Amino acid sequence: xxxxxxxxxxxxxxxxxxxxxxxxxxxxxxxxxxxxxxxxxxxxxxxxxxxxxxxxxxxxxxxxxxxxxxxxxxxxxxxxxxxxxxxxxxxxxxxxxxxxxxxxxxxxxxxxxxxxxxxxxxxxxxxxxxxxxxxxxxxxxxxxxxxxxxxxxxxxxxxxxxxxxxxxxxxxxxxxxxxxxxxxxxxxxxxxxxxxxxxxxxxxxxxxxxxxxxxxxxxxxxxxxxxxxxxxxxxxxxxxxxxxxxxxxxxxxxxxxxxxxxxxxxxxxxxxxxxxxxxxxxxxxxxxxxxxxxxxxxxxxxxxxxxxxxxxxxxxxxxxxxxxxxxxxxxxxxxxxxxxxxxxxxxxx
Amino acid sequence: xxxxxxxxxxxxxxxxxxxxxxxxxxxxxxxxxxxxxxxxxxxxxxxxxxxxxxxxxxxxxxxxxxxxxxxxxxxxxxxxxxxxxxxxxxxxxxxxxxxxxxxxxxxxxxxxxxxxxxxxxxxxxxxxxxxxxxxxxxxxxxxxxxxxxxxxxxxxxxxxxxxxxxxxxxxxxxxxxxxxxxxxxxxxxxxxxxxxxxxxxxxxxxxxxxxxxxxxxxxxxxxxxxxxxxxxxxxxxxxxxxxxxxxxxxxxxxxxxxxxxxxxxxxxxxxxxxxxxxxxxxxxxxxxxx
Amino acid sequence: xxxxxxxxxxxxxxxxxxxxxxxxxxxxxxxxxxxxxxxxxxxxxxxxxxxxxxxxxxxxxxxxxxxxxxxxxxxxxxxxxxxxxxxxxxxxxxxxxxxxxxxxxxxxxxxxxxxxxxxxxxxxxxxxxxxxxxxxxxxxxxxxxxxxxxxxxxxxxxxxxxxxxxxxxxxxxxxxxxxxxxxxxxxxxxxxxxxxxxxxxxxxxxxxxxxxxxxxxxxxxxxxxxxxxxxxxxxxx
Numbered sequence: 001x002x003x004x005x006x007x008x009x010x011x012x013x014x015x016x017x018x019x020x021x022x023x024x025x026x027x028x029x030x031x032x033x034x035x036x037x038x039x040x041x042x043x044x045x046x047x048x049x050x051x052x053x054x055x056x057x058x059x060x061x062x063x064x065x066x067x068x069x070x071x072x073x074x075x076x077x078x079x080x081x082x083x084x085x086x087x088x089x090x091x092x093x094x095x096x097x098x099x100x101x102x103x104x105x106x107x108x109x110x111x112x113x114x115x116x117x118x119x120x121x122x123x124x125x126x127x128x129x130x131x132x133x134x135x136x137x138x139x140x141x142x143x144x145x146x147x148x149x150x151x152x153x154x155x156x157x158x159x160x161x162x163x164x165x166x167x168x169x170x171x172x173x174x175x176x177x178x179x180x181x182x183x184x185x186x187x188x189x190x191x192x193x194x195x196x197x198x199x200x201x202x203x204x205x206x207x208x209x210x211x212x213x214x215x216x217x218x219x220x221x222x223x224x225x226x227x228x229x230x231x232x233x234x235x236x237x238x239x240x241x242x243x244x245x246x247x248x249x250x251x252x253x254x255x256x257x258x259x260x261x262x263x264x265x266x267x268x269x270x271x272x273x274x275x276x277x278x279x280x281x282x283x284x285x286x287x288x289x290x291x292x293x294x295x296x297x298x299x300x301x302x303x304x305x306x307x308x309x310x311x312x313x314x315x316x317x318x319x320x321x322x323x324x325x326x327x328x329x330x331x332x333x334x335x336x337x338x339x340x341x342x343x344x345x346x347x348x349x
Numbered sequence: 350x351x352x353x354x355x356x357x358x359x360x361x362x363x364x365x366x367x368x369x370x371x372x373x374x375x376x377x378x379x380x381x382x383x384x385x386x387x388x389x390x391x392x393x394x395x396x397x398x399x400x401x402x403x404x405x406x407x408x409x410x411x412x413x414x415x416x417x418x419x420x421x422x423x424x425x426x427x428x429x430x431x432x433x434x435x436x437x438x439x440x441x442x443x444x445x446x447x448x449x450x451x452x453x454x455x456x457x458x459x460x461x462x463x464x465x466x467x468x469x470x471x472x473x474x475x476x477x478x479x480x481x482x483x484x485x486x487x488x489x490x491x492x493x494x495x496x497x498x499x500x501x502x503x504x505x506x507x508x509x510x511x512x513x514x515x516x517x518x519x520x521x522x523x524x525x526x527x528x529x530x531x532x533x534x535x536x537x538x539x540x541x542x543x544x545x546x547x548x549x550x551x552x553x554x555x556x557x558x559x560x561x562x563x564x565x566x567x568x569x570x571x572x573x574x575x576x577x578x579x580x581x582x583x584x585x586x587x588x589x590x591x592x593x594x595x596x597x598x599x600x601x602x603x604x605x606x607x608x609x610x611x612x613x614x615x616x617x618x619x620x621x622x623x624x625x626x627x628x629x630x631x632x633x634x635x636x637x638x639x
Numbered sequence: 640x641x642x643x644x645x646x647x648x649x650x651x652x653x654x655x656x657x658x659x660x661x662x663x664x665x666x667x668x669x670x671x672x673x674x675x676x677x678x679x680x681x682x683x684x685x686x687x688x689x690x691x692x693x694x695x696x697x698x699x700x701x702x703x704x705x706x707x708x709x710x711x712x713x714x715x716x717x718x719x720x721x722x723x724x725x726x727x728x729x730x731x732x733x734x735x736x737x738x739x740x741x742x743x744x745x746x747x748x749x750x751x752x753x754x755x756x757x758x759x760x761x762x763x764x765x766x767x768x769x770x771x772x773x774x775x776x777x778x779x780x781x782x783x784x785x786x787x788x789x790x791x792x793x794x795x796x797x798x799x800x801x802x803x804x805x806x807x808x809x810x811x812x813x814x815x816x817x818x819x820x821x822x823x824x825x826x827x828x829x830x831x832x833x834x835x836x837x838x839x840x841x842x843x844x845x846x847x848x849x850x851x852x853x854x855x856x857x858x859x860x861x862x863x864x865x866x867x868x869x870x871x872x873x874x875x876x
Contacts, residue, residue: 149616315460321453524727529715529744
């Protein structure tokens, strides 16, 4: 499964189309079950915040934020085979755009999201063009350089008046638009933000799922696995790959904006190179080339560092690193890969 | 004029260090087609070991040799234990493992030796006869050391049997096996050499930038830029590339961009090289068969 | 008479595809044995199986030692030199470095130097180009280099995969002449895979005919050469 064109060894997205063709009659029943499952999940997620403390809700909000960010990266790296080690830059950009609009221009928090999306879409699309000439490792390297240089760029005195320099920008947490309580617990800022982020996340996941299941998704995978053949069949590689870069960046940018709003603070040192690496880790651990993998990946990057701290107070990052390496040995196709194997084994019985 | 010369010479001095990191990266790339993102952190860790021993009272050059030897052994072990099982895995799996190593070494440095900045001794006395207006004694010494390392490597690869075997294993592993070369071990030795070079680079750079766990992050980037500029599979290219990057960094930093955005310089360099001349100045153009 | 190489029930796989289905054959000491057959018959696979370059099951006993399961480099170190399909030259290295690599596992350095000299005498064209990059040599010269490199191992068994491939008839004749000479003078046993059945049968003592991974005929080469049916059906002669 290893090749230059599919550097991630991502799982083929074929199963969806095969299933559609073979089980035409079973499709409506399966779709109904899928929808029911998602509805149930959403219901649980809506009730859950009222059963948890504020801080836990905040952590769950961050999981949703990372899920959107990782999904963006997955579109680029998993489905389209372009490795990016610099997506933290788009995350930072989205966060700063939200912060500047909210702080300097008094734009409401929800208004910043389209701005972050558009800005990162355009920037990502533009970055897609030089990226066209860079294969696998070279692109990884260039984006890695972006990730490492980002904090320094954000601290630049030339734009300090906008970015707040090293100290960054402090934001106010958005209050819920109406009063509400359930099980005796107030809605409050944290829970409202969770709901809001959940809504955005659901929307973006649904859009992405539709995108990859259709012709565009197949085109993406074709470009990833057989670029020359794809090009020979009329897919305009340049446009497609750059668009993918743009959309991927836009997703991560929106995540960044949401993240900045949730944390209520942006500063250059909040977006170190490690963030970009974490996003990639999340994408691989969750399962490249899958939609739901982004959620598992987000859970990993949010909670495993905390767990690592529990294991070793003095060197939690070392535990994190060991986990990473161990996972590459045991589950190189990520959580989704393992789940797929388990389901297949159950189905065969 | 004098200031300009000073910048150029200082650029050559730091360039020699970027050149060696670039060389270490090229060595691993040539044999495995992987870029070791953890190279910088490994070098920092080695430098910390050296610092600890020197603080403990051991003589400098003894510590130097010991650290290089230990780093070599560490690199070999790392390849044998962690990387060999993943030789056939996709590129990204290896990238994640490198990230894992990066994180582990960084954390170990911080945990064992803490995060405060430390001064690292230079073995070259400040008032040595070779110190001048343009270059400090240490800068001269560092350049000479790096030159010796490069010369030793050249002689090793060009004339020794082991060097020949390693070159063969990197170029054509299947044919290498057919003449009886244990290709796997060649890879391990390559890793060992890269780790050893990194240790030397770390010990040469620490007196200049001071020692802390984040010491090598920017330098690693410059190392990448050097390797790319010279052509990622060309060791000589890495050397020339490193010198050019060093000089450019100093000149741009002093006269155009200012020292705050030095890493941005590295970034722009890398992107520019990759976009305009992806094979670098001396690399071989790869033709892909349809 | 004890056989130098004894193969029993050899099966070989490329991934999940099976290419050899239980081969049995033996190589006599000091003999040239030919492996013949059409494209895709499994000739190259057999050589690769001996060198453990593909997944193998069955038994391959070389001079009393089982080779199945050992890594390729160990097979080479036991004295089996393989000249692969496509020559396998180290194209970026010089002719001399290629020869040095052939002997890289040997400890007897003075003898190695002497052998190198002998190679240049036996293959004068290589001597002239000894410091040239191997990739710049002609096809025939690269084939000679590949054979010379294999001989630098002082092997007891030489595996040759289609040495005539892509070469002009005159060069082929020259190379086969050299092979005959090596076999007689240095007593090197050979297993020769060839599509050029005529030349192969001319210099070999024994021959095996393969078809889709199985042996269909075997015997002394002079008998096979004269067998009308075999010639027409399998060898297109």
